[in-house]
Amino acid sequence: MSDILAFLSNILTPDFGYSVLRVTTPILFAALAAVICEKAGVMNIALEGIMLTAALFGVIGSAITDSLIVGLLFAIAGGVLISAILAYFALYLKTDIILSGIALNMLTVGGTIFLLSAVSGDKGTSTSLQSLVFPKVDIPLIESIPVLGPILSGHNILTYVAFIMVLLVFILLYKTRLGLRIRAVGENSDAAASVGISVKKIQVIALLLGGAIASLGGAYMSMGYLSHFSKNMVAGRGFIALAAEAMGQATPLGTMFASLLFGFAEAFSYTMQSLSIPAEFVRMIPYLATVVGLVIYAQTQMMKKKKLKK
Amino acid sequence: MNNTVKPKKLKTDTKFEIIRFAAAIGISISLAFIIILFVSDDPMLAIQKLFLGPIESTRRFGNVIELAIPLTFAGLAISVMFKANQFNMGAEGAFFIGAVMAAIVAIKIPLPPFIHPIFAILLAGLMGGIVCAIPAVLKVKWGASELVSSLMLNYVFFNLGIYIINNKLRDVNAGAMASVEFEPSAMLTKLVPKTRIHMGIFIVIVTAIIVYLFLNRTKRGYDLRMTGYNMNFAKYSGIKTTAVILYSQFIGGFIAGIGGATEMLGMYSRFKWQALPGYGFDGIIVAILAKNNPVLVPVAAFFLAYLRIGADRMGSATDLTYEMVSIIQGVIIMLIAAQSFLAKYKQRMVVKEAKIDE
Amino acid sequence: MTLGVAKMATIEENLMSTYLDGNEFKKGIFLNMKKINEWAKDKVSEFIVKTDSEKAMVKMLSGGNIQKVVVAREFSNNPKFIVADQPTRGIDIGAAKFIHKKLIELRDKGSAVLLVSADLTEVMDLSDSLMVMYGGEIVAYFEDASQVDEMQLGRYMLGIERQTPEEIGRCVYE
Numbered sequence: 001m002s003d004i005l006a007f008l009s010n011i012l013t014p015d016f017g018y019s020v021l022r023v024t025t026p027i028l029f030a031a032l033a034a035v036i037c038e039k040a041g042v043m044n045i046a047l048e049g050i051m052l053t054a055a056l057f058g059v060i061g062s063a064i065t066d067s068l069i070v071g072l073l074f075a076i077a078g079g080v081l082i083s084a085i086l087a088y089f090a091l092y093l094k095t096d097i098i099l100s101g102i103a104l105n106m107l108t109v110g111g112t113i114f115l116l117s118a119v120s121g122d123k124g125t126s127t128s129l130q131s132l133v134f135p136k137v138d139i140p141l142i143e144s145i146p147v148l149g150p151i152l153s154g155h156n157i158l159t160y161v162a163f164i165m166v167l168l169v170f171i172l173l174y175k176t177r178l179g180l181r182i183r184a185v186g187e188n189s190d191a192a193a194s195v196g197i198s199v200k201k202i203q204v205i206a207l208l209l210g211g212a213i214a215s216l217g218g219a220y221m222s223m224g225y226l227s228h229f230s231k232n233m234v235a236g237r238g239f240i241a242l243a244a245e246a247m248g249q250a251t252p253l254g255t256m257f258a259s260l261l262f263g264f265a266e267a268f269s270y271t272m273q274s275l276s277i278p279a280e281f282v283r284m285i286p287y288l289a290t291v292v293g294l295v296i297y298a299q300t301q302m303m304k305k306k307k308l309k310k
Numbered sequence: 311m312n313n314t315v316k317p318k319k320l321k322t323d324t325k326f327e328i329i330r331f332a333a334a335i336g337i338s339i340s341l342a343f344i345i346i347l348f349v350s351d352d353p354m355l356a357i358q359k360l361f362l363g364p365i366e367s368t369r370r371f372g373n374v375i376e377l378a379i380p381l382t383f384a385g386l387a388i389s390v391m392f393k394a395n396q397f398n399m400g401a402e403g404a405f406f407i408g409a410v411m412a413a414i415v416a417i418k419i420p421l422p423p424f425i426h427p428i429f430a431i432l433l434a435g436l437m438g439g440i441v442c443a444i445p446a447v448l449k450v451k452w453g454a455s456e457l458v459s460s461l462m463l464n465y466v467f468f469n470l471g472i473y474i475i476n477n478k479l480r481d482v483n484a485g486a487m488a489s490v491e492f493e494p495s496a497m498l499t500k501l502v503p504k505t506r507i508h509m510g511i512f513i514v515i516v517t518a519i520i521v522y523l524f525l526n527r528t529k530r531g532y533d534l535r536m537t538g539y540n541m542n543f544a545k546y547s548g549i550k551t552t553a554v555i556l557y558s559q560f561i562g563g564f565i566a567g568i569g570g571a572t573e574m575l576g577m578y579s580r581f582k583w584q585a586l587p588g589y590g591f592d593g594i595i596v597a598i599l600a601k602n603n604p605v606l607v608p609v610a611a612f613f614l615a616y617l618r619i620g621a622d623r624m625g626s627a628t629d630l631t632y633e634m635v636s637i638i639q640g641v642i643i644m645l646i647a648a649q650s651f652l653a654k655y656k657q658r659m660v661v662k663e664a665k666i667d668e
Numbered sequence: 669m670t671l672g673v674a675k676m677a678t679i680e681e682n683l684m685s686t687y688l689d690g691n692e693f694k695k696g697i698f699l700n701m702k703k704i705n706e707w708a709k710d711k712v713s714e715f716i717v718k719t720d721s722e723k724a725m726v727k728m729l730s731g732g733n734i735q736k737v738v739v740a741r742e743f744s745n746n747p748k749f750i751v752a753d754q755p756t757r758g759i760d761i762g763a764a765k766f767i768h769k770k771l772i773e774l775r776d777k778g779s780a781v782l783l784v785s786a787d788l789t790e791v792m793d794l795s796d797s798l799m800v801m802y803g804g805e806i807v808a809y810f811e812d813a814s815q816v817d818e819m820q821l822g823r824y825m826l827g828i829e830r831q832t833p834e835e836i837g838r839c840v841y842e
Binding site (some may be wrong): 108302 | 349397448452454462465470477594595598634635639643645647653
C-alpha cells in the first residue's frame, strides 16, 4: 500500500511532468521527420542512424569551434548526409528502402564509434571533447504558475523548438506549395507525375528535410539531454518515433500526442525504478507501450478500411 | 522454339551478379583503404592486419569459423523470414532467449550427456520460435507491422532474459555479473585443437541443409517462397498465406533460438552476456549478402566473419578501431542490395548476348 | 500480372502453383522435382511459350507469353468451368489466336467456358451463346450466337433495347 502511495506521489508531481516533456523531445523531432517522409510516400527507417550521426557531429562540431550554432549546423549536416545517402540508394540505385534504412542504421552504430575514435581517440564516449550544451530557458511569466510552471518552464531550448516544430511542420505540409506537392506525391505518385511534379525530387526533398529535423533530435541527445556522445545513445528512439508517427496517423498534431505518450512511458519507467519492481521489467515498459500503440493504430486502420468497404 | 535449358542465358545473369558482387566489395574495400590511409599512422600494418590477420595462426582462423557459426544460424533465420517477405527483425531476441533457455537447461535440468545439449537446443528453438511468432500473430490478427514490433520485442525479451540470469541463475561468487557454471554434460565438445571450434559446426551445417530442402523441395517451402514473391498470387493459387506468415516467422525464430543455444553451449561455460550480442542483427547482413539463399548463407557468414576478425586484429594492433568494419559492411550490403547498381552495364551485357545469338 | 503470376519466380514455379495439393507431384514429403520439371517443359511446349528455358523468370516474358503461362496453368487440370475475363486484352495477335484455340479445345473437352470480353470480334468468333450486359444488368441473351445481327447487338449494348425477363430467363431454363 505504501508502495502505491509512494509511486503515485512520484508520478503526480511537476517533476514528473517536466520529465515527460524532456524525454519526449528527441522522439518528437524524429517522429515529425517521419511524418514528412511518410506523407511523401517514403518510409524513413534510418531515423535511428540519422539521429546518432547528428549527435556525434554536433559534439565534434561544437568542441572544435567552441560555438553552439556551428555545432548545431554540424549536427544537421551529419543527419542530412545520412538522409542523402538513403535517398541516393533508395531512389536512384533502387535498393529496397527498408533494407537501406536498416543498413544505414547498422553502419552508423559502428561508424560513429569509429569516427569518434579517429577524431578524439575516445573509445565510445566523447570524454575528451569539450562539447557544448544547449541552454535551458526559464520563461518569465509561465514559470510562476503553480504546478504548470515547473512543468513547462526551464526546459532546454531544443525542447521548445520541438513543440514549435509541430506547428511548423503543420504549416509546411498544409499551407505551402511544397507541402501540397509532398502530399500529392505520397497520395498518388502517378497522378502527381502526370501534372508535372518530379516525384523523385520531392521525395528527396522530403527525406532531406526529415533528416534535418531528426538531426535536431540527435543534437538534443548529445547536447541537451546528455552533454556528451556515447555509443548507441539513441537506443531505439528512431524506431519508437516511427511507431509514434503511425499512431499519430501521420499528422503533426496526432504525432505530437503519440510522442508524448511514449515520453510518458519512458519517464514512467524511470520513476518506477524506485519501487520494488525489478529494474528489468520496468525497462521493458516503453517498448511494450510501443507495441501496444502499434497494435491499436493498426486496428483503427483496419476498422477504417472495413468502414470504407461498406 | 527448342525448350531445353540453354546455359548461355542463365550464365549472363549469374555472370552479372558475380561482377556486381565483386564491384561492391571492390568499392567498399577501396573506401576502407582511403579511410585507413587518412586516419592511421601506420596504414600498411592496418591493411595487412585487416586482410591477413585472420590467417596469422590456427587460432585466428579458428576464430573465423567460430564466429561464422552463429552468423550462419542468424543468416538462415533471417533468410527464411525475408524469403516470405516478412521483415521480422526479432532474430536478435530469439537468439538471446535461446541462449538463456540453454543456460537454464544447462544449470537447472540435469540430463545424461548427449541428450542434455540436444534437449537444451530444441527447447531453445521452441522459445525462439515463440519470440518471433509474436510479431507474426500481431500482424495476422491486428495488422501491426512486424518490423517495429519485432524490434521492440527484442528489447523486451532481452530484459526478460537478463532478469532471469541476474536474479535466478546468478553466481554470487563470480567477479562480474554471470550465471552459475553449466553442467559439463550440457556443453558441446570442442573439435579442433588450438581452437574453440565445437560440435555446433555440425549442427549448423545440418540446419542449413534442412533449410535448403525445406524451401526448395517441399510444398510448405514452396508456399513460403511464392507468398514472398507475390502474396496475392499465392492466395489466388490456394496457398494459405496467413499460415505462411505465421510459420515462416516461427521457423526463423526457431533457427535463431537454436543458434543462441549452440553458441552458448559451444563457446561458454557460464552465461556472461550483459547486453544483446548482436548476432541476430548481423544475420540481416549475412542474409542480404547471401541473397536469402540458404546455400550461400554459410559462405556469406564466413566472409563476414573473416572481415570481422580481420578488423578485430587491426583494432588491437593499430590505432584504428574495430568499428570501422561497420562502414565496410554497410557499403557492401547497400551496393549489393541496389538493383540499379551497374544496371546499365547489365543492359549492355544482355544486349551483347542477344546480338551473339542472332 | 498482379494476381496470376509471381514475376520474380520461374515459369516452372508459376505453372505448378495450383497443382501441389494432391500427391501427383510429390515423393513422400518432398516435391518430385524431376516430374514437375518434365511436366513444365511439356506445358511450355504445348502452349508455345516463347522462352529459352522453363527456368526463366516470368518477368522476362512478353505480355502475351505471360498470359499463355497463366492459361497453361489454368486450362491443364481439366477444369469443369472456366471464367475467362478479358483474356486477350493487350496481347499480340499470335498469342491471342492461340488462346482462342485453347478455349475452343476446352469447350470440346466438355468444360463450361464463360468468356467475358469487351472485344466484339472475339466474342462473336468464339461464342456458342451470348449474353449482353448493360449498366450492371443482363439485358439480352442469345442462345445461338451465330444468329445474332451486329446492329441488333449494338442496340442492346447501348441500352437502347432490352429483352424481357422471360427471354433472358431462357439462358437458365433451357
